[in-house]
Amino acid sequence: MIETPYLLFLGDAADPLAAKVAQGIKDWRPEFAVGQYRLPGCNADLGLPELSIAEAVAKGVKTLVIGVANRGGVISPSWKSVLNEALDAGLDLASGLHNLLRNEADLAVKATALGRALHDVRVPEIAYPIANGRRRTGKRMLAVGTDCSVGKMYTALCMEKAMRETGGNATFRATGQTGILITGEGVPLDAVIADFMAGSIEYLTPDNDAEHWDLIEGQGSLFHASYSGVTLALIHGGQPDALVLCHEPGRPHMRGLPDYHLPELEALRDVALIMARVVNPACQVVGISLNTSAMDADAALALCAETEKRMGLPTVDPFRHGAGRLVEALAGL
Amino acid sequence: MIETPYLLFLGDAADPLAAKVAQGIKDWRPEFAVGQYRLPGCNADLGLPELSIAEAVAKGVKTLVIGVANRGGVISPSWKSVLNEALDAGLDLASGLHNLLRNEADLAVKATALGRALHDVRVPEIAYPIANGRRRTGKRMLAVGTDCSVGKMYTALCMEKAMRETGGNATFRATGQTGILITGEGVPLDAVIADFMAGSIEYLTPDNDAEHWDLIEGQGSLFHASYSGVTLALIHGGQPDALVLCHEPGRPHMRGLPDYHLPELEALRDVALIMARVVNPACQVVGISLNTSAMDADAALALCAETEKRMGLPTVDPFRHGAGRLVEALAGL
Numbered sequence: 098m099i100e101t102p103y104l105l106f107l108g109d110a111a112d113p114l115a116a117k118v119a120q121g122i123k124d125w126r127p128e129f130a131v132g133q134y135r136l137p138g139c140n141a142d143l144g145l146p147e148l149s150i151a152e153a154v155a156k157g158v159k160t161l162v163i164g165v166a167n168r169g170g171v172i173s174p175s176w177k178s179v180l181n182e183a184l185d186a187g188l189d190l191a192s193g194l195h196n197l198l199r200n201e202a203d204l205a206v207k208a209t210a211l212g213r214a215l216h217d218v219r220v221p222e223i224a225y226p227i228a229n230g231r232r233r234t235g236k237r238m239l240a241v242g243t244d245c246s247v248g249k250m251y252t253a254l255c256m257e258k259a260m261r262e263t264g265g266n267a268t269f270r271a272t273g274q275t276g277i278l279i280t281g282e283g284v285p286l287d288a289v290i291a292d293f294m295a296g297s298i299e300y301l302t303p304d305n306d307a308e309h310w311d312l313i314e315g316q317g318s319l320f321h322a323s324y325s326g327v328t329l330a331l332i333h334g335g336q337p338d339a340l341v342l343c344h345e346p347g348r349p350h351m352r353g354l355p356d357y358h359l360p361e362l363e364a365l366r367d368v369a370l371i372m373a374r375v376v377n378p379a380c381q382v383v384g385i386s387l388n389t390s391a392m393d394a395d396a397a398l399a400l401c402a403e404t405e406k407r408m409g410l411p412t413v414d415p416f417r418h419g420a421g422r423l424v425e426a427l428a429g430l
Numbered sequence: 431m432i433e434t435p436y437l438l439f440l441g442d443a444a445d446p447l448a449a450k451v452a453q454g455i456k457d458w459r460p461e462f463a464v465g466q467y468r469l470p471g472c473n474a475d476l477g478l479p480e481l482s483i484a485e486a487v488a489k490g491v492k493t494l495v496i497g498v499a500n501r502g503g504v505i506s507p508s509w510k511s512v513l514n515e516a517l518d519a520g521l522d523l524a525s526g527l528h529n530l531l532r533n534e535a536d537l538a539v540k541a542t543a544l545g546r547a548l549h550d551v552r553v554p555e556i557a558y559p560i561a562n563g564r565r566r567t568g569k570r571m572l573a574v575g576t577d578c579s580v581g582k583m584y585t586a587l588c589m590e591k592a593m594r595e596t597g598g599n600a601t602f603r604a605t606g607q608t609g610i611l612i613t614g615e616g617v618p619l620d621a622v623i624a625d626f627m628a629g630s631i632e633y634l635t636p637d638n639d640a641e642h643w644d645l646i647e648g649q650g651s652l653f654h655a656s657y658s659g660v661t662l663a664l665i666h667g668g669q670p671d672a673l674v675l676c677h678e679p680g681r682p683h684m685r686g687l688p689d690y691h692l693p694e695l696e697a698l699r700d701v702a703l704i705m706a707r708v709v710n711p712a713c714q715v716v717g718i719s720l721n722t723s724a725m726d727a728d729a730a731l732a733l734c735a736e737t738e739k740r741m742g743l744p745t746v747d748p749f750r751h752g753a754g755r756l757v758e759a760l761a762g763l
Contacts, residue, residue, distance in 0.1 A: 227656050228655050228656040229655075229656070229686075229687070230655030230656065230684075230687045230689060230690060231689065232689070286624060287623075287624050287625040288623055288624065288625065289623070289624050290620075290621055290622070290623060290624070291619060291620050291621065291622050291623070291624060291627050291659065291660045291663070292620040292621065292656075292657065292660070294624055294659045294660075295655060295656055295657070295658070295659060296656065319662070319705070320708050321666075322561050322562075322563030322628060322666045322667075322708065322709050323560050323561040323562070323563065323625075323628055323629065323666075324625065324628070325628070325662045325663065325665075325666050325705070325708075326624065326627045326628060326659035326660060326661075326662045326663030326666070327624045327625070327627075327659060328659075328662075329652070329658045329659045329661075329662045330624070330658065330659030332658075333654075333655045333656075333658050333659070334655075351563075353560075353562075354562070354563045356563060356564060356565070357563060357708075360708075364704075368701065368704055368705070371697075371701055372652070372658070372701070375653050375655065375658075375690075375693075376655050
């Protein structure tokens, strides 16, 4: 678990997209986003207070989060003086980059000497159990997609926001690096050893109050040849009461797989439900989340209406239209 | 890749079942099984020549394989003098135990000094790629099961034997520790990192001659809450042209999951086929393999006939009746 709140390190981000991890933290956990730290030439700006390391410490910051992705996922030499200064000043460091903080000798030595934590959220830090399949108390929603990167994390986060705004008892459960940095905890599922995948999700979503909802971030797709095993482990470890189908209209092919078309929503609905009912016979598909970010407002609404009619399920772009109708669809489960 | 042939170390096996890895090697790769080495009190006997380390070396043995499972999967202190002697005499060591050869300091130091290999087949030794889903040349059969440990490895091995006996071009592809020790190579899929599972199976079953069959050992079950993700990665990485459904009649519940019933063969057929056709639209379910080892001969034959009629697919216990009918069912694919 990463200590909050955060100072968001934007480094020398080439453009706003390079700082999307930091943007996600600011959007979804604004209470964690105390300030930003930018280097000369940084082309991203979250509009947060620009804080020095000392100012951040004075404001109660506990962790400097590397909220920027470099080409190649490396820890840039130009960042090093700031990262070392942060450790010296009493902050932990957190990163989702491929290259690990712990493998930078200077940072590792200093962190050990000073008792600071280096959180590399790509790497599991827990010995997860093998899944036991036992029914747990509380309710769970899982976002499943026609493809990777179609908005499963945003769907779960939007639903959490909508539920909390109406007094609901809900927790977003992160299963990927960005989600883990946003919330400060979670399972980096793509890095878990095969035998423990489903068990890691049982661990992530334990027994809870009867009316509590875990809103579980999905990963991959049952129809994605590279990552489908991860998705099925999420379905069986997550034991969902509700599935929300996520889709981005207009994709020419599956992400990274030029030979593969996306499945129809009907096919996703049918096979995800068969698999989910192995562990939870009461599971229902409750709604559809479309990522319409590439469409104009009218076209987005028209597509949602058309999809809703075809599928007989509430259909929204939760980031654009709010997730209220998806949350309403959970009532009674 | 483990160098062959082998000296099979049976240690102080409590009973024949404890030496089932060695038995599997003798059954399926008799040309690798040059001799056995037993300690006082050993209650297993493969009927192979009893060889000293020196005699094994003289007969061309390259690797001593620990073919026995201890309680807890540990490397027993009483084995150490033999293992050290084997290294001194020029043999490599191979083991599928949970406790690793490489973590035994004396063995690790000696192996490094002498240039011997310590093969811990539970641990992947290759950085597998992420699956790319591209169609490969050659043919592939995958054994899928209603549960874990229902005979998927034996089914694939029996089919390999039957195909080779009739001049066919076929290769058993191991995906678990016993299979890897039998053949000397394979992927320990349950220990692969989630993101690379399907890619490891693509790596295991590369382009091949048009008429060559890879006979892929299955793992887990799409219906097993703990391990289903591994199974789906096998289906999508394996790109099967043919599926054989494997089942053991009479199980009261899924292995290790007392709350879960086994699925019907029809359910397995339907969902496995949907998933396999994502990567290979021509995939067919070609037959059924029943593990009837707990039944008498007449009951086994009757159940096969009844299942064959119900499912409309060739149904045999390949270990008992031979795999010829399953192999015939591959013709024309």
